[in-house]
Amino acid sequence: MRKLIFLLVFLLAVPCVFAGEMPEGYYTTANGKSDSILKSTLRQIIRAHTVLSYGSGEGSSWYCFYYSDRDTATGLCMDMYCDDWKPFTTPGAVVSGCNIEHSFAKSWWGGANNDAYKDCYHLNPSNITANSARSNYPLGVPTQDFKDPSTTGSLRIGKRYSEEYGTYHYVFEPKDEYKGDFARAYFYMATCYGDELTWRKDNPDVGSYYAMRSPTDNDAYLEFLDWEIDVLLAWHRQDPVSIKEINRADAVNNFQNNRNPFIDYPCLVEYIWGNRKGENVDFSRLMSSLDVAFLGCEDKSGCDCTITVPTLTLPQKNTEIELGNTTVDSKRSTTLTIKGELLTEDITLSISGVNAEYFTVSPTTVSAAQALEGYNVTVSYLPMQLGEHSAILTITSSEFTAVPVTLSGSCIFSALEATEITKNSFKANWTNAGVSDYTLNVFTQTMTGKEPTTFYSESFEAGQGDFTIDDKKIPEELSYIWKWDSQYGMKASAFLNQVAYESESWLISPEINLQNAVSAKLTFRHARRFGDLSHLSVKISDDNGINWTNLTIANWPDGSNWNFLASGDVILDAYIGKTVKIAFVYTSTTSGAATWEIKNFVVDGEKSALAKTLITGFPKLVSNVQNYVVTGLTPKTNYFYTVTPAGFAQSNEISVTTLAENETMIDYVETNSLVYYKAGDMLHVLNIEPETIVKVFDCTGRLVESRNHCASEEVFTLPKGVYLFKALNNGRTQSFKIVY
Known part of the structure; x- marks a missing residue:
């Protein structure tokens, strides 16, 4: 299932960017190449990638597996080595009974803890027992001396006869639905690391002895011996790229920032190892697995895939659009592309479901001519009540099966930062909850001990x-x-x-x-x-x-x-x-x-x-307003307030400090204003004065981070979104908004 997540802020419509999408022009330098030159060019494209830490924790193999190998419907680990799937718990945590399996055995290059050792395109979460039974054997079809199936999970492990060496050796065979996955992982590893690693040929107890070429062999760039190439090609063709494999590759790409070319363009396998060796590749004639028409084609080789019947290519069936958080009577909107091929009839869009009244689509009809070119419709979410809301957008035509798209959004309530702060008062603010009464509570907190x-x-x-x-x-x-x-x-x-x-x-x-x-x-x-x-x-x-x-x-x-x-x-x-x-x-x-x-x-x-002391007159019913001026306060005192909409839970807690005597609330002048810049995933804020408090709020007014006694430069790592930064120093306040 392809999920589109839209982070929409205030009345702005934020354009959609698909996580894991292939960058434009990613394979341009490989166009027109063939054989070993094609393989080495692909290596140059994919080799410079982000290397994750091996093991568990944030930024690790297991952290990636949580997103690449977790069945989102069940939370289970999709173990290709065993049918007894175990649950994931949290990102980065090891799944019980599993460890990390190198499908391309690490002993084949001597076991060095290099980049190949940590590459998630060939690492898999694996049942411990099955992993141990698999050892360092290559892929293949066993014919005799099978290992006890109670120890091999879903694998078949046994021996095949090697004509090259005149002896039998162990191989492992995965289930049919995973054979192509393993084959394309092998092709990736041979391409990404073949030029820098030497495969061990010195020990018959190591699987590379029977499966891999020596650097001095003819056509050494092929990496695999001919029998192994035959196995990998057969499995690649019999088990074409699936939506599971596409989703996994997208997830790995999100962490490693590189692609598996043999998943993106399956036909590339043929140009290096298969029936198109010697031909120069023309990417304009290839079908990518990322093309929405790919999964609907009978021929999934990627070498030729022609749509022959009217087809809706965008959006895909069961796409999900999350319109994010908003408040009552505040609209969030985004665009959705309607596109198809060979269409001659109009397309109709309608919304149904339990919360259909909060969602709209415009227009509700797209002509065939518009859809052939690709036409953007606007999907909007305008809630009138707090809570989680969902609906179904159905795209219909007489020419194709109806395509459902799930819409969802959240209407939340938040207390917002105080404004108009003086030595004796401040204005408390909050979002609209769609109710007629709000209760404002104002208090101080005193340390009473420990x-x-x-x-x-x-x-x-x-x-x-x-x-x-x-x-x-x-x-x-x-x-x-x-x-x-x-x-x-x-x-x-x-x-x-x-x-x-x-x-x-x-x-x-x-x-x-x-x-x-x-x-x-x-x-x-x-x-x-x-x-x-x-x-x-x-x-x-x-x-x-x-x-x-x-x-x-x-x-x-x-x-x-x-x-x-x-x-x-x-x-x-x-x-x-x-x-x-x-x-x-x-x-x-x-x-x-x-x-x-x-x-x-x-x-x-x-x-x-800490003990709370209520301010005289609070809590107070303040009727149907979204702000209230609190007066009669003591200078230079820290106060707190919460707001409770009638019938709903209390808001977050907001802290505000009144000004001292003879102080006024002024903004910094330009000469000492804050400076910020973005570098990768980090936001650097500079020119911060000593003893400054920096507070960061999201688009709903929720405090997401607060730092006291800041250095002159502070670095923040935040999810993508829109944020309000406030710097407070001796009663002075400076604010700026940033789209991050």
């Missing part, structure tokens, strides 16, 4: 939780260092089959907020057996993992038994007022590798206890 609290805890009884794993160095013989165990919690080891391996792997907590802490300490229980204690450490960072400091742990297991030992209190008072991450760092050498087990992780202590 109270015990738990800032964060994770027992590891049910899984890895929100912790992430950063495998900084992992040997090819191991699939993981840290692993969750239902009995022992999080367990780290680089010892396998009586061999110790050199490694380094970090188990990292999520951010732990100590902003309101009065005191804080860390405790956990751990067990250790074997290895050198100096290879284990616990670290803390207060700058989101840029810099780390060792924590002193009072109690360490002596390594002679498996008994769990309490760590003792690790005092964190030096980090009060900050947000921290804590990491358990495991290292090992070939001389020794410990086993380290962690459970019952707790950061607790005391926080400030």
Whole structure:
């Protein structure tokens, strides 16, 4: 299902950009090329990509898998190695019972932790048992000596006879519906990395020995031996590119910023390995899988695909349009392209469903001539009541089957930032909720003492939780260092089959907020057996993992038994007022590798206890208005307010500080105004005066970030959208709006 997400701000219609779309002219330099020159040109196009970290956590393989391999209908991991799919939990977390499988086995190039090792176009979430059974075997069709199917998941694993070597060797065969997926991943890897990696031919226990060419072989650019090419070509042709594969490639592209050319243009396989070798490719004659007509063609080779019946090509069936958040009586609009081929009859558009009255489309009729050229209609959302709303836009014609498009939007209520602030008053503001009465509450907050609290805890009884794993160095013989165990919690080891391996792997907590802490300490229980204690450490960072400091742990297991030992209190008072991450760092050498087990992780202590004091006369029923001037206040005092629409929940809380005596609310003059610029996904704000508070609000007035005691330059990372930045310093305010 293709989902179109429109972030619409105020009355502006924001144009749609499809995530994962192929950039215009992406393959231009490959046009007119053939054979090895075509392959090396494609490599130049796709090789310079963003490399994700291997393992779990933000920006990692598992983070990508959450978006590339999760069935959005069920939340399950679409495991191509096993039919027993397991659920994803959160982005970046490891799926229970699964690990990361290199479909193009890492041992084929010696197992170096290079870019190929981390490339998600050939990495897959895999059932651990099936992954282990697959070993480093190449793709193929086994004929004898099959492995026990209870250990191979949905794979068939057995031996085939090698005429090249006169012996039998193991291969693995995926299910029919995945054969093309694997083949195109192999073609991608051979193209992206074939010129820089040497395939191992020195050991018959490594699958590349039987499947890959040597650099000195004839036509070495083909990478695969002829028998393997025959298998891959057959599977590529029998199992053409599917919507699942297209969606997965788009998701990987969103993270790696490169494409798999053999998914985008399946026919390219034929020009390098197949029946079009020796021919110069002409992209104008190829059909891309991203063309909306591709999935409707009988011939999905991409070499020729001609539409022969009237067809609606845009939008696709079951497209979803999310018009985003708005407020009562505030319209959000976007455009939707209606396009088709071989049409002769008019197209009708209608809206139905439970909230149809809040959505409109204009016009409601598109002529055949307009649709043949591509015609934009306007879809609008104008809610009159708070809540989540949806409807169905149906596109019909006598010439094709009706195409439904799901429309959705959210009507929300928010308290907005105060304006017209003086030493004795301010104006409270809020959005329209479509009701006749609002209750405004104004109060102060006073610290009355302190109270015990738990800032964060994770027992590891049910899984890895929100912790992430950063495998900084992992040997090819191991699939993981840290692993969750239902009995022992999080367990780290680089010892396998009586061999110790050199490694380094970090188990990292999520951010732990100590902003309101009065005191804080860390405790956990751990067990250790074997290895050198100096290879284990616990670290803390207060700058989101840029810099780390060792924590002193009072109690360490002596390594002679498996008994769990309490760590003792690790005092964190030096980090009060900050947000921290804590990491358990495991290292090992070939001389020794410990086993380290962690459970019952707790950061607790005391926080400030706050008491609310209501301002005289509040809460107050203020009737049907969207602002109210609050008077009779004390200068230089911090106040808070909330607004509750009749029949609905209370709003967010807004903080406002009245001005001091003899101060006025003025804007900065141009000479000391804020300066900002965008660099990639980051927004840099400069020229900030000392002791300035910077607050960031989204288009609905919701406070999304607040920073105190800012440096002269602050860097913000925010989702795409429209934001209001406010800088407050000694009663002075400067604001600017940015489309980010």
